[in-house]
Amino acid sequence: MSVAENQAAAGRGSARAVSILSSLGRFLVIAVTTYLGLLAVTFFIGRVIPIDPVLAVLGDRAPTAVVERTRREMGLDLPLIEQFYIYVKSALSGDFGTSVLTTNPVMSDIRRVFPATIELATLGTIIGAVFGVPLGVLAAVRRGSFIDQIARVIGLIGYSVPIFWLGLLGLVLFYAKLQWVAFPARLDVVYEYTFTPITGFYLLDAAMQGQWDVFYDAYRHIILPASLLGYFALAYISRMTRSFMLNEMAQEYIVAARAKGLSETRIIWGHALRNAAVPMVTVIALSYASLLEGSVLTETVFSWPGIGLYITNSLTNADMNAVLGGTIIIGSVFIGINLLSDLLYRLLDPRTKAG
Amino acid sequence: MTASDAGSLSRREWLLSERPASRMQARLGRAYVAWRRFTANRLAVVGLLIILGLVVVAALAGMLAPYSPTVGDLKNARLLAPSAAHWFGTDDLGRDIYSRIVYGSRWTLYVVILVAIIAAPIGLLVGTVAGYAGGWTDAILMRITDIFLAFPKLVLALAFVAALGPGIENAVLAIAITSWPPYARIARAETLTVRNSDYIKAVQLMGASPFRIVLRHIMPLCISSLIIRVTLDMAGIILTAAGLGFLGLGAQPPLPEWGAMIASGRRFILDQWWVAGAPGAAILIVSLGFNLLGDGLRDALDPRSGDQ
Amino acid sequence: MSGNPDKQTKGALLEVDDLRVTFPTRTGLVQAVRGVSFSLGRERLGIVGESGSGKSQTGRAIMGLTSPQAQVSAKKLSFDGIDLLSAPPRERRALRGNRIAMILQDPKYSLDPVMTIGRQIVETLRTHEKVSKAEARERALEMLRAVQIRDPARVFDLHPHEVSGGMGQRAMIAMMLIAGPELMIADEPTSALDVTVQLDVLNILDKLVAERGMGLIFISHDLRLVSSFCDRVVVMYAGKVVEQLKASELRDARHPYTRGLLNCMPRIGFERHPLPVLDRKPEWAA
Ligand SMILES: Nc1ncnc2c1ncn2[C@@H]1O[C@H](COP(=O)(O)OP(=O)(O)OP(=O)(O)O)[C@@H](O)[C@H]1O
Numbered sequence: 001m002s003v004a005e006n007q008a009a010a011g012r013g014s015a016r017a018v019s020i021l022s023s024l025g026r027f028l029v030i031a032v033t034t035y036l037g038l039l040a041v042t043f044f045i046g047r048v049i050p051i052d053p054v055l056a057v058l059g060d061r062a063p064t065a066v067v068e069r070t071r072r073e074m075g076l077d078l079p080l081i082e083q084f085y086i087y088v089k090s091a092l093s094g095d096f097g098t099s100v101l102t103t104n105p106v107m108s109d110i111r112r113v114f115p116a117t118i119e120l121a122t123l124g125t126i127i128g129a130v131f132g133v134p135l136g137v138l139a140a141v142r143r144g145s146f147i148d149q150i151a152r153v154i155g156l157i158g159y160s161v162p163i164f165w166l167g168l169l170g171l172v173l174f175y176a177k178l179q180w181v182a183f184p185a186r187l188d189v190v191y192e193y194t195f196t197p198i199t200g201f202y203l204l205d206a207a208m209q210g211q212w213d214v215f216y217d218a219y220r221h222i223i224l225p226a227s228l229l230g231y232f233a234l235a236y237i238s239r240m241t242r243s244f245m246l247n248e249m250a251q252e253y254i255v256a257a258r259a260k261g262l263s264e265t266r267i268i269w270g271h272a273l274r275n276a277a278v279p280m281v282t283v284i285a286l287s288y289a290s291l292l293e294g295s296v297l298t299e300t301v302f303s304w305p306g307i308g309l310y311i312t313n314s315l316t317n318a319d320m321n322a323v324l325g326g327t328i329i330i331g332s333v334f335i336g337i338n339l340l341s342d343l344l345y346r347l348l349d350p351r352t353k354a355g
Numbered sequence: 356m357t358a359s360d361a362g363s364l365s366r367r368e369w370l371l372s373e374r375p376a377s378r379m380q381a382r383l384g385r386a387y388v389a390w391r392r393f394t395a396n397r398l399a400v401v402g403l404l405i406i407l408g409l410v411v412v413a414a415l416a417g418m419l420a421p422y423s424p425t426v427g428d429l430k431n432a433r434l435l436a437p438s439a440a441h442w443f444g445t446d447d448l449g450r451d452i453y454s455r456i457v458y459g460s461r462w463t464l465y466v467v468i469l470v471a472i473i474a475a476p477i478g479l480l481v482g483t484v485a486g487y488a489g490g491w492t493d494a495i496l497m498r499i500t501d502i503f504l505a506f507p508k509l510v511l512a513l514a515f516v517a518a519l520g521p522g523i524e525n526a527v528l529a530i531a532i533t534s535w536p537p538y539a540r541i542a543r544a545e546t547l548t549v550r551n552s553d554y555i556k557a558v559q560l561m562g563a564s565p566f567r568i569v570l571r572h573i574m575p576l577c578i579s580s581l582i583i584r585v586t587l588d589m590a591g592i593i594l595t596a597a598g599l600g601f602l603g604l605g606a607q608p609p610l611p612e613w614g615a616m617i618a619s620g621r622r623f624i625l626d627q628w629w630v631a632g633a634p635g636a637a638i639l640i641v642s643l644g645f646n647l648l649g650d651g652l653r654d655a656l657d658p659r660s661g662d663q
Numbered sequence: 664m665s666g667n668p669d670k671q672t673k674g675a676l677l678e679v680d681d682l683r684v685t686f687p688t689r690t691g692l693v694q695a696v697r698g699v700s701f702s703l704g705r706e707r708l709g710i711v712g713e714s715g716s717g718k719s720q721t722g723r724a725i726m727g728l729t730s731p732q733a734q735v736s737a738k739k740l741s742f743d744g745i746d747l748l749s750a751p752p753r754e755r756r757a758l759r760g761n762r763i764a765m766i767l768q769d770p771k772y773s774l775d776p777v778m779t780i781g782r783q784i785v786e787t788l789r790t791h792e793k794v795s796k797a798e799a800r801e802r803a804l805e806m807l808r809a810v811q812i813r814d815p816a817r818v819f820d821l822h823p824h825e826v827s828g829g830m831g832q833r834a835m836i837a838m839m840l841i842a843g844p845e846l847m848i849a850d851e852p853t854s855a856l857d858v859t860v861q862l863d864v865l866n867i868l869d870k871l872v873a874e875r876g877m878g879l880i881f882i883s884h885d886l887r888l889v890s891s892f893c894d895r896v897v898v899m900y901a902g903k904v905v906e907q908l909k910a911s912e913l914r915d916a917r918h919p920y921t922r923g924l925l926n927c928m929p930r931i932g933f934e935r936h937p938l939p940v941l942d943r944k945p946e947w948a949a
């Protein structure tokens with residue numbers, strides 16, 4: 001939470017002095033070093049920690065010939081720094097080795113499963129923002145009121161509850177008892193064979209092809225996990241919105257707006273929120289990134305065939321290439337969103353446009 | 356105010372005195388004010404009670420738990436619903452869930468304390484050194500911190516444990532490795548605010564070595580904000596540890612770790628919901644306790660940010 | 664202009680009698696304003712007093728901008744015959760910016776940072792009058808010209824951070840004057856500005872007030888400024904009015920606090936050692 005606050009504060013403070021060009025340069029340096037850092041850590045995890053990285057990659061059931069070939073392929077006879085250079089080069093070209101479990105290149109596996117995760121996290125963020133922003137605004141302007149208490153409880157529970165446990169309870173209630181939602185999967189088996197996705201986002205694909213029965217089925221599968229992620233996004237977004245709004249509502253320009261005779265509605269949504277919206281972009285982006293990460297647990301609970309489930313399945317099979325490939329991909333997207341939100345912040349705040 | 360005066364005053368007035376006679380009195384007075392602000396916040400007190408409760412339960416687990424946490428009655432007591440004999444029912448191995456939860460509190464504390472002991476000093480060291488040294492040291496250390504800050508924590512912890520091998524010690528290590536960066540940021544910010552103060556200048560003039568200044572004069576100033584942040588992070592640590600346990604990467608059976616208990620109850624969730632229900636509720640309550648306590652501490656010790 | 668300057672009423676424009684503003688705080692009630700009374704026609708009234716004496720709170724109470732947790736009471740608080748305290752919030756809001764306006768101290772903080780200056784001015788106008796967008800723009804530009812901004816069309820599209828403090832304060836004045844208020848409360852409108860710019864802004868304000876026949880409440884620390892700029896002066900201390908007098912009679916001020924304020928002002932050509940210290944006696948606040 002305070003990461004966003006820090007970034008928001010830092011963005012505001014340094015904004016004025018930094019021209020777009022030099023901030024773009026800084027942005028590139030940060031992007032490159034962060035990405036290299038990520039690769040260094042995964043390299044460390046994959047090559048340095050394990051006693052025999054080959055076994056870690058292949059599992060201990062691999063025949064000796066394969067082990068020997070892989071050892072050479074991985075360049076394990078080279079000095080560490082050279083190994084890292086090769087590692088970075090192949091990672092940049094999207095080569096994370098092959099998965100023991102699926103026998104496919106890890107990258108092609110991830111390409112297949114990633115849309116499912118994106119679809120889930122996107123819907124979750126939309127739910128979180130659509131409900132979280134107004135809730136945070138109301139909590140701030142009616143501070144101490146009933147709605148503020150509600151927002152606070154929602155936030156506290158969101159920060160305290162294990163997501164996988166809440167998901168299991170959700171399944172018991174909405175799937176088993178009420179039968180409002182479908183069983184854990186992405187589509188009913190019937191449709192798995194009749195439906196050909198185009199983009200990999202099933203809701204979108206079904207709508208584009210006019211297959212409304214598929215759309216409804218996809219909806220019944222996605223709505224519970226998406227609401228669950230949405231709840232976590234909401235807890236975070238509403239809390240941050242409230243804090244930003246309280247900050248804005250205490251500013252002098254709000255007094256001036258009142259002195260102009262504006263209605264309270266206009267002051268809140270037209271002035272305070274517009275100002276809070278600038279740091280809110282960062283918050284929503286960060287919550288999107290954290291939902292991508294949270295997908296690891298959620299997808300496991302809901303058998304959602306995304307990258308999270310891919311990683312956990314690979315984990316249980318000691319398939320290190322797949323685990324690290326997935327980690328790098330989630331990490332890259334996470335870092336990318338982080339950086340982009342920072343950039344977006346600079347673009348949105350008129351104060352940073354002046355040289 | 357003289358000492359004899361103080362005797363005639365009530366203890367409260369002595370504590371709140373505007374002209375404390377000694378450093379001790381001033382310090383106690385400040386602590387008293389903070390304590391009053393803290394206890395005025397009812398939710399914070401609830402949080403404190405929850406955490407105290409956790410500590411007591413962990414300490415007295417042997418007395419509070421009626422059954423063994425690891426050995427169950429496989430023949431007669433499998434998957435029993437909650438009853439007077441088994442308050443929270445029994446699991447698939449016939450173990451009393453209540454007893455397992457009571458013992459599980461130890462593992463929760465174990466994780467939380469170990470992570471704090473590992474991560475907080477790392478962050479403190481990195482932050483104070485970066486802030487005090489400035490220049491290139493600062494730039495490089497903070498770049499590393501920011502890199503770690505930009506990582507997805509859970510996924511990275513996952514990968515770490517995958518490489519280190521499952522187990523609660525490795526889970527602790529993995530969580531600690533991913534959770535120090537915010538502490539470094541905080542410690543650096545605090546260091547920067549005092550680095551150029553007259554107080555530190557005076558100490559420098561007296562010829563203290565940088566090492567000594569950082570250790571003796573700067574680090575203590577960072578402690579209170581660090582404690583607040585660590586307390587606020589506790590819930591996250593518990594949730595991450597439980598998540599790792601749930602994925603089978605943390606505590607291994609038969610350890611009664613709450614996350615792992617949820618994982619083993621998952622198979623029966625539709626019919627015997629209590630097997631997974633009870634440990635999850637325990638996690639929720641303890642995390643809630645830490646969150647309430649952290650919020651309360653922040654508001655009491657750091658009035659600047661009282662509006663969150 | 665909507666506020667008709669010819670409609671000069673015989674009675675006072677603003678009457679304040681025994682105005683009190685009380686804040687509940689952790690340590691008990693804080694009385695920021697404790698029985699302030701004065702009345703105002705279409706003239707310029709200065710309110711002076713040291714920091715914390717309740718000047719701003721008096722101004723805000725008249726505007727109806729006191730923070731909601733505070734308690735405002737008065738025997739009489741009426742503007743042009745309207746009882747402000749019993750007026751419904753909607754009616755008070757309709758007065759604000761329209762018939763009573765307020766200029767705040769620091770343009771850097773009092774203008775919305777993410778909205779262009781032009782839009783902020785137009786917003787005041789369109790809140791109170793039904794005018795087309797194009798006409799509102801025209802009138803805003805005209806107003807910007809009236810506060811002596813040279814290139815109004817350019818400034819119209821600028822954000823507040825892109826203009827200097829002096830220009831920001833002029834924009835603020837334009838924003839508050841555009842609906843043609845009859846009473847203007849200026850709360851230290853120039854304290855945040857450079858000395859050279861201060862005079863410019865004051866001159867503009869002075870001219871506009873004179874041209875439009877507005878009532879003005881000018882809040883300031885600076886007794887000399889107030890005495891040269893206003894017709895009458897109210898001196899406040901600890902939430903109370905300790906003395907009220909014509910600006911021209913300031914030299915004859917009787918109250919020791921006012922005399923203290925006068926003595927504290929540096930005068931060129933006089934050597935002053937030691938520097939005078941403002942005297943404060945609790946009984947003045949009683
Ligand atoms: N929200 C509040 N809560 C409690 N007391 C307040 C609050 N706002 C103002 N006050 C009190 O009201 C008193 C008068 O404040 P006011 O802002 O009117 O002073 P002022 O004369 O305008 O001073 P300055 O010249 O510094 O602007 C102050 O002493 C302050 O303590």
Ligand SMILES: [Mg+2]
Nearest residue numbers: 718719720850
């Ligand atoms: Mg004031």
